[in-house]
Amino acid sequence: MAWPWAIPLGLLIGAVLGAIGGGGAILTVPALIYIFGQGAGAATTGALIIVGLTSLVGVIPHQRDGNVRWREGLTFALLGIAGAAAGSIASVRVPDTVLTAAFSVLMLVVAAVMLRRLRGTRPDPQRKGWLAVIATATAVGLLTGFFGVGGGFAIVPALTLVLGFSMPAAVGTSLLVISINAATALGTRLLGGTGGLDWPLLLAFSVTAAAGSLLGARVGKRLGPRVLTISFVVLMIAVGLLMAAGSIPELL
Numbered sequence: 001m002a003w004p005w006a007i008p009l010g011l012l013i014g015a016v017l018g019a020i021g022g023g024g025a026i027l028t029v030p031a032l033i034y035i036f037g038q039g040a041g042a043a044t045t046g047a048l049i050i051v052g053l054t055s056l057v058g059v060i061p062h063q064r065d066g067n068v069r070w071r072e073g074l075t076f077a078l079l080g081i082a083g084a085a086a087g088s089i090a091s092v093r094v095p096d097t098v099l100t101a102a103f104s105v106l107m108l109v110v111a112a113v114m115l116r117r118l119r120g121t122r123p124d125p126q127r128k129g130w131l132a133v134i135a136t137a138t139a140v141g142l143l144t145g146f147f148g149v150g151g152g153f154a155i156v157p158a159l160t161l162v163l164g165f166s167m168p169a170a171v172g173t174s175l176l177v178i179s180i181n182a183a184t185a186l187g188t189r190l191l192g193g194t195g196g197l198d199w200p201l202l203l204a205f206s207v208t209a210a211a212g213s214l215l216g217a218r219v220g221k222r223l224g225p226r227v228l229t230i231s232f233v234v235l236m237i238a239v240g241l242l243m244a245a246g247s248i249p250e251l252l
Helices: 003-020 024-034 040-064 070-079 081-091 096-119 130-147 152-161 167-191 199-222 225-251
Strands: none
Touching: 003 024, 003 040, 003 152, 003 167, 003 199, 003 225, 024 040, 024 096, 024 199, 024 225, 040 096, 040 167, 040 199, 070 081, 070 130, 070 152, 070 167, 081 130, 081 167, 096 130, 096 225, 130 152, 130 167, 152 167
């Protein structure tokens, strides 16, 4: 009986989202697959529900601290809607094994990029043109729709490097963008007839994750972003290797 795991996993995933403005679905999808025994399609759809609701709740404490830029966040999210819809349509046409293998590769690539950013020096944030903003928002939307991820691991650096946000503002605004992207991708999937969702489990997972996001926002203010990022990267590498070991040999 895997249900008791929904509470600690929900708290962990919510805390990650609340603290660093992303990464929740990177953990949610493998949890739903390997601990709760769901297929990749149901898991990526369920992750959209959990991460979308959790991000929406997580906006609250960041808004209180003045770290949510509503105009820019709404614009970024609206620009990514087309990508989220297209990614969702493409995802339902891909076999579960391929989706799981691709997700494991995505996790390892993201971990490598994050490690590289930690080792290098951060460039001064500079605002880029609207073409760069549109391309970035569309790419994040595609990731959201196809993999069932909120895209926070891409949104936060995009907001800092493309729109020139400070890190606290990027984290808070990222949660707003994630909630909108997740709602768009979920709506597209449900209209396409996605079934087999364990709604009681998803509700329990979402409630505990929402509570964790409130806790994560407080923890993120106390711990430095470097400590949080390193811990998250280590976890991503471990889970990514686990998923790759289970899915890639099956493809071959």
